[in-house]
Amino acid sequence: TVTATDAAGNTSAAATITAPDTTAPAAPTGVAVSADGDTVTGKAEVGSTVTIKDAEGNILGSATAGSDGTFSVTLTTAQTNGQKLSVTATDAAKNTSAEATTIAPDTTAPAEPSGVQLSDDGLTVTGKGEAGSTVA
Template sequence: MINIVALSKEKGSSYTTHSSTVTLDSASILKISVSREDIKSFSRVNNDLIIELNDNEKVTIKNFFTVGPNGQHSDLVLEDPHDGALWWLENPGTDAAKYTSVDSLAEVGSEAVANEHIGAWAMAGAALLGIGAMLLGSSHHGHSESNDSESGAGGDTTATGNNGADSETKDTTAPAAPSDIVISDNGLTVSGKAEAGSTVAVKDADGNTLASATVGSDGTFSVTLPAAQTNGQTLSVTATDAAGNISPAATITAPDTTAPAEPSGVQLSDDGLTVTGKGEAGSTVAIKDADGNTLASATVG
């Protein structure tokens, strides 16, 4: 199931969902964990955006094309689940659609400066979406450029605004890899330590994000998974800081407390010397007599 984060530009509210259908009640930024190569097509049905993947799964974003009372519109950002690259897709589902590579969601959210909810929007979404304090900095930077452009058209410019923007220093240092990673016995919680304020993401062996959480001020985190990992799965955990820098991945193996399914397709050869069938790969099958004595065993391919 695809991980989707929705952040309202107007209300400042945010939430994460794994549902294939998302209903927006206001103009929002949506970050979807899917690579560009996995998308088959975009289409517009009334005010809804339909995303069809190559595996025929469909994601429906209801009210995506509805324009808010302040002229706000929704934006779509794809986060590559393999390398964390962000792609802002402008005008999806139309002939004017185009991809733009962005370093962080701040570049997408900068247009929200003009509306009265920018304070709540920044505070509610910064930690969750990994843009932190840079959101306001980048937003003011974008606003400055807009003002300079308008002033230039009128023949009046302000050098101070440009100098202030040019003097900004971008954070390009990635956090250290999360440490002290622990999976609970029931396989539903991943906890550990990482850079305070960063966003940790727990992914499966295929790079799909299972869940995420914000690291507390004490440098600890606890992520609740949507499904128990109790069959020896390999999980990876990364931390993304406020500037969008992604840490190296820390890996951990989930506890294996799930019994294999019973062997199937079991057959005895005509000469009574060989038993064949199917079982969980890597498990050991044992052939026993009626009294429970093991006659022979083998490892499943």
């Protein structure tokens, strides 16, 4: 509140002003992707808008954090290949939190190995498979 007082000590009625909200919410916590890759859950500032993006910055979904701070965002496309997702919370004053990250489950089997060949002596098998996979 703001008042004005003159030299005689008379004080005006109070005027009310509101300070702007310039504080960003804390980054979302407890962020997890469901086993089927369809939903991201966690906690964020009450009433904030939680946004999920892929590694390229494409928005995959958003929702509002409830009165207890929990959120559940249904993704437009299931994430089932170990994708890195970013999660932010934006309050009513458009302040955006730092990014939280999570990794989607990898439930997709690799493609079958290609170009498989057996050496002439029968001791070595060569070919191509998904990077990082174990070939048996």
